[in-house]
Amino acid sequence: MRWARSSEPCEDFHLSSERKIVIHLIPLDHRSGEIIEDLGSSLEALFEVPILQHEPTTLPASGYDPEREQYSSSQMLVNLTAFKNTLTNLERVLGIVSVDLYTDDLDFVFGEEDTHERVGVISIIRLQQEFYNLPPDKTLFQQRILKEAAHGLGHIYNLGHCSNSACVMYFSSQIGEIDQKGNIFCKECHPGRNTV
Ligand SMILES: [Zn+2]
Numbered sequence: 653m654r655w656a657r658s659s660e661p662c663e664d665f666h667l668s669s670e671r672k673i674v675i676h677l678i679p680l681d682h683r684s685g686e687i688i689e690d691l692g693s694s695l696e697a698l699f700e701v702p703i704l705q706h707e708p709t710t711l712p713a714s715g716y717d718p719e720r721e722q723y724s725s726s727q728m729l730v731n732l733t734a735f736k737n738t739l740t741n742l743e744r745v746l747g748i749v750s751v752d753l754y755t756d757d758l759d760f761v762f763g764e765e766d767t768h769e770r771v772g773v774i775s776i777i778r779l780q781q782e783f784y785n786l787p788p789d790k791t792l793f794q795q796r797i798l799k800e801a802a803h804g805l806g807h808i809y810n811l812g813h814c815s816n817s818a819c820v821m822y823f824s825s826q827i828g829e830i831d832q833k834g835n836i837f838c839k840e841c842h843p844g845r846n847t848v
Pocket residue numbers: 803807813823824
């Protein structure tokens with residue numbers, strides 16, 4: 653896994669790298685940047701493709717709804733697509749935020765993807781025990797982040813939901829369901845290997 657400063661031009665990185673970056677992980681605020689630590693390495697092992705974990709950026713004000721006190725995940729995808737359009741067609745982009753996300757028809761979302769544009773975003777705020785007034789559990793928190801990041805990226809690799817609860821593509825809309833599912837891809841769900 654490589655780290656890049658957000659100011660580092662990706663073109664230069666590609667030219668100097670023998671291993672072409674396939675997935676970009678972008679913390680969209682400083683708190684998420686501090687928390688995701690080794691996420692890039694864990695995902696790299698899971699997807700078996702080179703991943704570039706960016707330095708945290710500043711959360712754009714666009715998409716914030718002051719009445720809901722949440723950010724629109726769809727607007728985040730628009731911003732991420734603008735970045736994605738500076739890359740090659742083979743790359744995928746996953747943004748990570750520590751703020752709460754919503755879509756127009758749901759009270760909240762753990763994340764959202766645009767599979768056509770190959771971008772996604774996940775929020776970590778509802779993955780921490782403190783959100784449910786429970787004592788912090790860093791290990792559990794990191795496991796949930798890994799599962800949600802892998803699940804979102806799986807969708808960006810055009811994987812649908814999987815009926816196997818041991819598979820990370822198992823559908824989960826509640827925190828308990830995230831904990832119940834596994835953190836690996838089952839045999840039928842193969843991202844990143846022979847997929848363009
Ligand atoms: Zn899903």
